[in-house]
Amino acid sequence: MTKFIASILLILSLISFLSLSFLNDYEMNEQVITTLSGKITAEQKPFVVQELTLLKGKNFGKIGFYNALQSTWQKVNIGIEAHNLQNPDKKINKMEDSKDLNFWAMKYAGASFPTKQKGFLFWLLFVSTLVGSLLYIVPMFWDGQAGIKNNGIFHSKWTNKGIFGSIIGCILILFYIILYFFPSFISEQIALFDTPRALLSGFEADRWYMYGWLYSIAVTVMGVRMFAKYRHNNYEKLRTASVMFFQLAFAFAIPEVLAVLNQPYMQFHVAWPLDYSFFYEYRIYDYVGNADWGKTGGTMTFFGVKTGILFLVWGLLFSFIAIPFFTYKYGKRWYCSWVCGCGGLAETLGDPFRQLSDKSLKAWKIERYLIYGVLVFAVLMTIAVLINFFTHDGFGFAYSLRSWYGFLIGSIFSGVVGTGFYPLMGSRVWCRFGCPLAAIMGIVQRFHSRFRITTNGGQCISCGNCSTYCEMGIDVRAYAQKGEDIVRASCVGCGVCAAVCPRGVLKLENAPIDLGKWKA
Numbered sequence: 001m002t003k004f005i006a007s008i009l010l011i012l013s014l015i016s017f018l019s020l021s022f023l024n025d026y027e028m029n030e031q032v033i034t035t036l037s038g039k040i041t042a043e044q045k046p047f048v049v050q051e052l053t054l055l056k057g058k059n060f061g062k063i064g065f066y067n068a069l070q071s072t073w074q075k076v077n078i079g080i081e082a083h084n085l086q087n088p089d090k091k092i093n094k095m096e097d098s099k100d101l102n103f104w105a106m107k108y109a110g111a112s113f114p115t116k117q118k119g120f121l122f123w124l125l126f127v128s129t130l131v132g133s134l135l136y137i138v139p140m141f142w143d144g145q146a147g148i149k150n151n152g153i154f155h156s157k158w159t160n161k162g163i164f165g166s167i168i169g170c171i172l173i174l175f176y177i178i179l180y181f182f183p184s185f186i187s188e189q190i191a192l193f194d195t196p197r198a199l200l201s202g203f204e205a206d207r208w209y210m211y212g213w214l215y216s217i218a219v220t221v222m223g224v225r226m227f228a229k230y231r232h233n234n235y236e237k238l239r240t241a242s243v244m245f246f247q248l249a250f251a252f253a254i255p256e257v258l259a260v261l262n263q264p265y266m267q268f269h270v271a272w273p274l275d276y277s278f279f280y281e282y283r284i285y286d287y288v289g290n291a292d293w294g295k296t297g298g299t300m301t302f303f304g305v306k307t308g309i310l311f312l313v314w315g316l317l318f319s320f321i322a323i324p325f326f327t328y329k330y331g332k333r334w335y336c337s338w339v340c341g342c343g344g345l346a347e348t349l350g351d352p353f354r355q356l357s358d359k360s361l362k363a364w365k366i367e368r369y370l371i372y373g374v375l376v377f378a379v380l381m382t383i384a385v386l387i388n389f390f391t392h393d394g395f396g397f398a399y400s401l402r403s404w405y406g407f408l409i410g411s412i413f414s415g416v417v418g419t420g421f422y423p424l425m426g427s428r429v430w431c432r433f434g435c436p437l438a439a440i441m442g443i444v445q446r447f448h449s450r451f452r453i454t455t456n457g458g459q460c461i462s463c464g465n466c467s468t469y470c471e472m473g474i475d476v477r478a479y480a481q482k483g484e485d486i487v488r489a490s491c492v493g494c495g496v497c498a499a500v501c502p503r504g505v506l507k508l509e510n511a512p513i514d515l516g517k518w519k520a
Contacts, residue, residue: 002135009132013125018171020121020188026065026109028055035108039101043092047079048072059111066184069105073098102184103207107191114188122192133221140228148230148500150355150469158423159352165423173420180411183207201260212252215345219247222348229351233499235508239337243344251341263298264308269339271319273378274437276405278315281389287312323437327444330510331451333493336438342430345419346471347494350427354471354496357426363473367433367490374409375439381405409434428471432490442489450510451493457483459503466497466506480505 033052037045051072060068077094084091095101114121143149157164178185186207193205193213203209223244230236250269258266264286272278282293287308289297298307326334336343381401388398418430431438445451457480466476472490476497479486486506498506
């Protein structure tokens with residue numbers, strides 16, 4: 001009965017959250033125009049203000065306002081083109097990408113209940129979601145005998161690619177598409193998060209702040225579920241606590257504190273090439289300072305060195321020294337299952353779907369082509385960006401290459417597919433098939449790491465639990481039956497295969513220095 005009430009509460013919260021997009025009206029007024037004009041360049045401002053003024057006094061629905069804004073930006077560009085023809089020595093850049101301006105316009109121009117009552121709606125939905133989640137999860141702590149349970153997981157329509165799981169997958173995919181490409185259509189949802197951000201830092205929320213909140217809530221709530229499900233396994237509890245800590249502190253809280261202190265943006269636990277924009281010129285200028293770009297390099301110093309320089313050095317050391325060293329010592333697990341935000345979401349939110357990963361040889365072949373293909377793409381893109389930066393050769397090819405990488409890999413692969421496909425292909429789609437940092441660590445783990453999963457083939461009863469619940473699509477049972485140690489490049493050392501083994505056949509450990517006998 002408790003789970004039923006919790007399910008109803010969660011479903012109502014989700015429906016209410018999604019429906020906000022359809023409950024608002026929009027009105028353009030002087031205050032909106034003034035605020036919005038602060039988001040554009042001084043040269044474009046007269047053209048934008050002139051066209052936005054024509055929308056004053058009208059009431060719009062969502063689609064009508066969106067179309068009106070699109071028409072407005074087209075007229076602005078026509079006006080700028082006319083100006084440039086008349087003043088060839090004082091050309092003004094046209095408005096190329098209007099999705100962010102559309103979003104800010106809709107956020108500021110909201111005139112109905114979702115906007116006027118955004119503070120009340122935030123706390124109502126936040127509390128109802130939290131209460132519903134806890135009501136559903138907490139009873140699991142007292143759910144019968146000790147041990148990990150996956151009762152009914154292949155019969156549930158949520159977790160066997162059934163109708164409910166497919167609906168959740170479609171919602172996730174649609175959410176990511178809208179978040180990346182059409183944020184104006186979720187302006188009401190984003191505006192809700194003005195309430196906590198204003199309270200904590202004094203800033204207003206944008207789409208990435210809302211995403212950070214939702215991401216952190218998902219990792220925290222589903223992390224509590226992990227504690228309940230794996231409560232008799234200390235390794236699983238420790239790594240769950242670790243990914244929750246790194247998400248809440250390093251991915252969410254610390255960057256927000258840096259913004260309040262007017263310091264360069266930095267997520268200290270993310271390394272290149274997962275952080276593919278680390279070598280972009282605006283990031284480098286953010287660290288070293290550049291007056292032409294309005295970058296200071298940080299307003300604080302430590303022993304006479306600006307924080308931006310320290311952040312840059314940290315990023316380089318972490319990416320090229322710490323990552324290979326700790327992967328040699330502990331395998332990929334120290335990062336992929338204990339630190340990484342992508343892995344943290346997969347291990348918590350994605351845990352109910354881990355059994356859906358494809359264990360076939362065909363999937364393994366595709367995995368190797370894709371993940372190393374993405375790594376090559378990331379390396380070539382970064383080389384082009386750095387050449388462009390040091391030669392000051394404009395944007396050109398490097399800019400196009402990084403735009404395509406950001407679109408195809410940063411948005412579509414890691415976001416839309418990487419998370420949206422949890423209920424369809426398992427929880428580690430991005431980590432297994434696309435993450436370039438996982439590819440680098442996988443090479444180290446495969447040939448030079450001391451980490452392995454040892455097997456005792458004589459004790460294996462071929463139950464298949466290990467293979468079934470391997471989120472990386474490894475046929476663990478095949479290794480166990482032959483008594484072979486597992487050193488696959490894709491293994492993230494989550495330890496679930498060992499945790500669900502009824503005979504204690506599998507064990508996570510570090511190898512001696514002599515690695516020759518288990519490289520094969």
